[in-house]
Amino acid sequence: MPSDNQQVSGSTPLGLFGPMLEYMTDAAQRSVLFWDVMRQRSSQYRDHLAETVPHVLDYKAELVMDGRTLRRPVNYLLVRIVPPEGTEIDPLRRPFVVVDPRAGHGPGIGGFKADSEIGVAMKAGHPCYFVGFMPDPMPGQTIEDIARAEATFLEKVVSLHPQADGKPCVIGNCQAGWAVMILAAIRPELFGPIIVAGAPLSYWAGVRGKNPMRYSGGLLGGTWLTALTGDMGGGKFDGGWLVHNFENQNPANTLWSKQYNVYSKVDTEAPRYLEFERWWGGHVNLNAEEIQFIVDELFVGNKLAAGRIETSDGTAVDLRNIRSPIVVFCSKGDNITPPQQALDWILDLYDDVDEIRSFGQTIVYTVHETVGHLGIFVSGGVAKKEHNEFSSNIDLIDMLPPGLYEATFERKSSDTTNPDLVSGEWVMRCEQRTLEDIRAMGGNAPEDERRFATAARVSEINLSLYRAFLQPMVKAMVTPQVAQLLKRWHPVRMSYEAFTDANPFMPAVAKAAERVRERRQPASADNPFLVAQEKISEQIVESLDAWRDTQERLSEQIFLAIYGSPALQAAVGINPEAPRTRRPGRSLLHRELLEKRIAELKSTIAKGGLQECAIRGLLYAGLARGSIDERGVAALRRIRMTEEGSRLTLAQFKTMAREQFLLLLLEPEATLAAIPKLLPTDLGERRKGLAAIRSVLSASGEISGEVAERLKKVADLFETSDAGFPAIERAKAS
Incomplete structure (x- = not known):
């Protein structure tokens, strides 16, 4: 007769057989459905790129101006957003103009669902306009051409609303944020309040141990690789590289979490995933001259806050010329544009709040605790809270006396005084701040500033060497056919192209997925194998995060060691005793x-x-x-x-x-x-x-x-x- 231990041991496999069979059935079905989602992702990718003006706006739009018809043509468009049925628009309220970032993806992220920047602005009764772009730039198009085109767009919007109670409120997301700020410094009379969301304006700023993206330019030897990439593209820079760089910042999400989330919740997650991927995979091109300006003047050169960017007619871009209230929205969870990069331009420009007031400027900032870079634009929770409050209280922001403020939000409750005077679910309050409040977030020491200045000088030297010795050969070798082939073979694009219906296995996957949906048998939530699956996933994420953290620490140490070398600093002309001189001159x-x-x-x-x-x-x-x-x-x-x-x-x-x-x-x-x-x-x-x-x-x-x-x-x-x-x-x- 078997012992008790033998009985338990013998019965255990039988006890696990049911959950194991349930899990194996569920896992097999989820695998088929997952690959079908990948097939749908690839199919919508091709369909999206086939559109003349691919976008992800969730609203109907009417063309107002086509930038291709301007004296200096650009691939930008101004459209009016048609309010959905039941949305009341007050023609006397100031219009909102959302400018989308051209950072590798197509337009529409500011309005690709109801709870978005455009959605909350229309809900508040404001007419809305959208500035988007087409996939390919016009020949010879420059950043300055785009700025002047956007000025023409704003002139048109102002003329369409002569009775409005203020100039347009302009929202610039990410890369569009610095573009809007540059334009507002040149043409301040066109602007009402400006909202810049997740927009980098002080590119060297950050805190040691965090924000490693700011070291990239130095670790790559400067911007000569950008020039090489533009030449390999036949004079165009593939936006897929910008997406690729972004994804490299979070390998756990890129290599595992994003796909695993679909696989583990395939019955419910597919629509949201496909909606986002439609935008994320809509890669667009920039002229080589455009991206070179961005990386030379802004990312590595950090010249915007220093007032060292000039237009073709010699006009200096001085952000102190902006007369409209500036709202800066950033997040501690944003590893692309951390709060320091979003806010430290204020420290670069001003000695104290009194100096801000002397220029008649009103600056309002708010810092989210956790949301990531993309969440600033696409999160429904952020749209319902921060963007909704900014839209509903834009007149409050416009009436603030000159100075520096932080916008805070308190949820409305039964204890709220005068709740009928609150526009939404949150009470917005603008509290006075000083520059010390921004400095308290952390920043660079003087020796770190010298390191970045050294990296900028090295970048200029390497770019000059590339243009003198290598660029002529590269341009001679890269034909239009070679450039197109390299574009198609880009690893980011291949991840979409690989699973289209042109793949002979994908039609069979589609048919299998139909049968699986008819016989779907999901495992119970307490299935021990499903629990083990989640634990394994968590361990994979932890391992990839640890790898990223180690890589980032190493990158920082290498950057600090190389560009902190007194010999290198002396060789490129950086004086270690010189005071910090990046601030624009006093007038x-x-x-x-x-x-x-x-x-x-x-x-x-x-x-x-x-x-x-x-x-x-x-x-x-x-x-x-x-x-x-x-x-x-x-x-x-x-x-x-x-x-x-x-x-x-x-x-x-x-x-x-x-x-x-x-x-x-x-x-x-x-x-x-x-x-x-x-x-x-x-x-x-x-x-x-x-x-x-x-x-x-x-x-x-x-x-x-x-x-x-x-x-x-x-x-x-x-x-x-x-x-x-x-x-x-x-x-x-x-």
């Missing part, structure tokens, strides 16, 4: 204009009426909070702080509010002391203005602390009699 003309403007402002202290006094009092009391809440702005919209029959437009209010804010900064005591003399003698009108101030201040919560003290001072000023204020009215006031 004597700006100083003169600033002094003139200050004198003009001071002369208006004793000018104005009830409107000016109400705004002075509101700003004086409200700024004690250090933040501006969307509920206060919503309350402000409902109030008429003026005589019957007249109403301030948004532009008029913005101008008046900025003037009163600057007066309070320059001459706070004199500005407040002038209030009684400027107010009307009618006590009812005075109290109406004071009630408006209280209403706005109480919209976002209880009036207490310093705010209450300041409000009492304002109330005393509003109730104070001037020479023409009758004694009988003073008695009523008491």
Whole structure:
């Protein structure tokens, strides 16, 4: 008779046979369905590339302007987004213009589903326009040509909305972000608020141990490889290389997780995967001159924030020329554009917040904790929260006094004060910040700046050597046929081409998948083999992540060692004792204009009426909070702080509010002391203005602390009699 141990041992295989058979059936079916998804991915890839203007917009669009018809033709288009049925658009609201990034993929990522930048803007009632592009650039097209074309597009949008309450709000995603900023510095009069999402503007910035992509230019010896790649493409740069570089940043996702997620959830995940892959696989080309400008002037040269980029007519691109509010949206989870690269241009340009104000600039930033680079544009959760709040509260952003702010979001709840004044599910608040708040995120030490400057010099030398000795031979060898063959054989493109129906095995996979769907038998969630499968997947991801981390540490050490060499720095002309000189030069003309403007402002202290006094009092009391809440702005919209029959437009209010804010900064005591003399003698009108101030201040919560003290001072000023204020009215006031 067998022992107890023998009985258990003998019964174990029988006990596992059922779950094993269930898992094997499920795994086999999932394998067939997975390869069918790969077949569909490849088929839609070919269909997408066959389109004249391939895009992934989820909305109908009407062509407004074709960049190919301009004096300097470009492959860009301006289209109007047709609102879906049931969406109400207010023609008086400022239009939104979404500019998509040309970073290797086709256009449409800003509106490829309902919960997107375009979707939330239309939901807020704004007319929407989209700037996209075709797969191939026009011959001779340059980055400057594109900028001038986009300026023409914005002129057209402005002309189509003459009655709008402001200039267009322009959204630039990723690579489009720096392009929009360059244009706004050249043509500031065309812009309303600017939103740059995941856009790198300070390319050397970062933190040691993170953000290894910024070392790539130095590790590759500079940008000569970009020139070589453009020459191998017959004068065109294949966007597939940009996609390839992006995927190399996360090998666990590229080599395993993305595909495994489809395989493990093949019954539900396929539609979402195919939707994204339709955009991800829509590779487009750039002219070799375009990509060379990008890597030389921006990525490796880091010349944008330093003001060392010039247009063909000699105009310097100085970001301090931008007059519209700038909203910077970035994330700690973004390994392509970390917060330092998105924000440190502010440190490059300004000494302190007062200098930001001296240029009349308003900068608002928000930092997400976890979302990755692509999630900034495609995540429905981000669209419903950050993008929805930016769209709904664009007037709040436009009315902010000059300075630096961080946008924070608090979920609306039953405890929220005045919830009817909140536009969505989140309460948006803009809190005052200083440059120290940005520095606290980390950045480069001076010796690191010298390393990057050394890498830029080495890049210039290597590029010159390539152009002198190798480029003529490469161009002679690469015929159009060779360039096309190399493009088709690109590893990223081959991953799509390999599973089309031209593959003799794929039609059989399609038929097998149909039969599997009819007999689908998924394994139960607690199947031990399914649990083991998940554990193995986690171990694979951990191993690939460990490999990536080791590679990144090694890359950083190599970069720091090579470009930190005093001998190399001396050889390329980097002076280790020289101060940091990347900041644009100070302008004597700006100083003169600033002094003139200050004198003009001071002369208006004793000018104005009830409107000016109400705004002075509101700003004086409200700024004690250090933040501006969307509920206060919503309350402000409902109030008429003026005589019957007249109403301030948004532009008029913005101008008046900025003037009163600057007066309070320059001459706070004199500005407040002038209030009684400027107010009307009618006590009812005075109290109406004071009630408006209280209403706005109480919209976002209880009036207490310093705010209450300041409000009492304002109330005393509003109730104070001037020479023409009758004694009988003073008695009523008491």
